[in-house]
Amino acid sequence: MAICAHCGAGLPPGTNVCPGCKKPVSTVDDNDDTGSTLYGVRPDTVLGGRFRLMRRIGSGGMGDVWLAEDTELHEQAAIKILRDTLVGDSEALGDLKKEVAVTRKLRHPNIVAVFDLHIESGLYFIVMEYVEGCTLAHALAKRGIPFELAEILPWARQMATALDYAHQQGVLHRDVKPANMLLTHDGTAKLADFGIARIAEDTETKVTGREASGTLPYMSPEQLMGEPCDNRSDLYSLAASLYELLSGKPPFHTGSIATQIQFKPPQQIDGLSGSANEMLLHGLAKAKEDRQTTCLELVEQLHDWLDQQAFLPVPDKERKNPFARVDGCKKLEQKMRLTELFERLEHCRRAEIRQVLDALEDALADEERRQNAY
Numbered sequence: 599m600a601i602c603a604h605c606g607a608g609l610p611p612g613t614n615v616c617p618g619c620k621k622p623v624s625t626v627d628d629n630d631d632t633g634s635t636l637y638g639v640r641p642d643t644v645l646g647g648r649f650r651l652m653r654r655i656g657s658g659g660m661g662d663v664w665l666a667e668d669t670e671l672h673e674q675a676a677i678k679i680l681r682d683t684l685v686g687d688s689e690a691l692g693d694l695k696k697e698v699a700v701t702r703k704l705r706h707p708n709i710v711a712v713f714d715l716h717i718e719s720g721l722y723f724i725v726m727e728y729v730e731g732c733t734l735a736h737a738l739a740k741r742g743i744p745f746e747l748a749e750i751l752p753w754a755r756q757m758a759t760a761l762d763y764a765h766q767q768g769v770l771h772r773d774v775k776p777a778n779m780l781l782t783h784d785g786t787a788k789l790a791d792f793g794i795a796r797i798a799e800d801t802e803t804k805v806t807g808r809e810a811s812g813t814l815p816y817m818s819p820e821q822l823m824g825e826p827c828d829n830r831s832d833l834y835s836l837a838a839s840l841y842e843l844l845s846g847k848p849p850f851h852t853g854s855i856a857t858q859i860q861f862k863p864p865q866q867i868d869g870l871s872g873s874a875n876e877m878l879l880h881g882l883a884k885a886k887e888d889r890q891t892t893c894l895e896l897v898e899q900l901h902d903w904l905d906q907q908a909f910l911p912v913p914d915k916e917r918k919n920p921f922a923r924v925d926g927c928k929k930l931e932q933k934m935r936l937t938e939l940f941e942r943l944e945h946c947r948r949a950e951i952r953q954v955l956d957a958l959e960d961a962l963a964d965e966e967r968r969q970n971a972y
């Protein structure tokens with residue numbers, strides 16, 4: 599399900615006002631029209647004779663991202679204008695061209711499509727699919743409290759499927775993190791920025807002499823050390839991202855992060871069951887051989903574990919009061935979910951009402967199963 603960029607509440611399809619915070623639904627997360635833009639580029643500038651820049655969406659390590667109109671196809675596109683530090687580095691640019699060529703071949707519903715790399719009067723920009731929604735990093739920040747495992751698993755599964763698909767094509771992402779996970783209003787999660795991906799067979803010697811690419815808190819020990827990486831390096835970053843979504847912080851976030859990534863075992867997440875913690879920490883093992891073998895394996899383990907919880911007998915002391923296990927925060931979440939369902943009934947069309955009724959039926963069946971356990 600899509601979530602509100604302001605408070606992180608679930609957003610029923612077609613909702614214009616968030617049922618949680620009552621603010622208008624925000625379509626982009628950063629709304630970063632403030633501050634100076636790279637090269638002083640302004641809205642209405644036409645790049646490549648075709649892409650009319652509309653609004654700067656955000657800014658990252660590689661440059662500025664703009665929402666643009668493709669005036670030939672009459673479609674929206676996202677344009678990433680690259681920083682001049684990169685433009686000055688001919689070797690880095692050569693690598694980037696190769697990476698864009700590889701990334702262009704990836705076609706997956708959970709991967710942000712990259713269309714092209716353009717060079718115009720010394721300005722380099724990448725044209726990508728525009729994803730209307732917000733990043734999971736932004737959703738977490740706005741929400742202010744970590745997500746529940748059940749909430750993130752649908753997104754985690756989509757990310758894992760996308761990563762396993764790319765790995766089968768021989769492409770590593772190398773910068774998996776919540777800031778590169780975009781969530782649309784219909785609840786589709788898409789992985790952005792295979793921009794630093796390289797062909798898996800490539801050896802790290804190609805980048806010798808340069809700092810490891812990626813973002814430190816999510817980087818596997820081998821990526822940090824410039825050692826050969828494989829799909830399990832992305833798996834580590836996925837586990838680190840899930841860890842952050844579930845606890846509010848990546849596994850190592852203060853002090854000497856690099857040293858801790860190499861040597862310190864991550865702490866278990868408070869409030870998450872021991873078994874689920876173990877699965878996550880398995881993905882964060884220091885040696886890649888000690889991790890799960892695919893991204894989906896990690897997510898399916900978490901999924902199976904959660905499924906089992908629904909059928910576990912309720913301990914005696916909780917039988918008298920079926921809400922004993924539900925703390926205040928969870929009650930609030932339940933209330934918000936119910937409010938959401940009602941909102942959907944008000945706003946949506948017949949087919950969608952059918953979907954909501956199906957969802958309610960499932961919820962009731964779950965409840966019945968729980969009652970039968972008494």
Ligand SMILES: Nc1ncnc2c1ncn2[C@@H]1O[C@H](COP(=O)(O)OP(=O)(O)OP(=O)(O)O)[C@@H](O)[C@H]1O
Pocket residue numbers: 627628655656657658659660661662663676710726727728729730732733773777778790791813
């Ligand atoms: N294809 C896209 N569609 C819509 N919004 C996007 C797209 N790509 C990026 N964004 C937005 O632009 C912002 C900046 O993205 P960018 O990739 O430049 O930064 P980052 O991911 O935070 O850092 P990094 O440079 O390490 O990738 C993101 O937070 C996201 O909100």
Ligand SMILES: [Mg+2]
Pocket residue numbers: 658777778790791
């Ligand atoms: Mg990014």
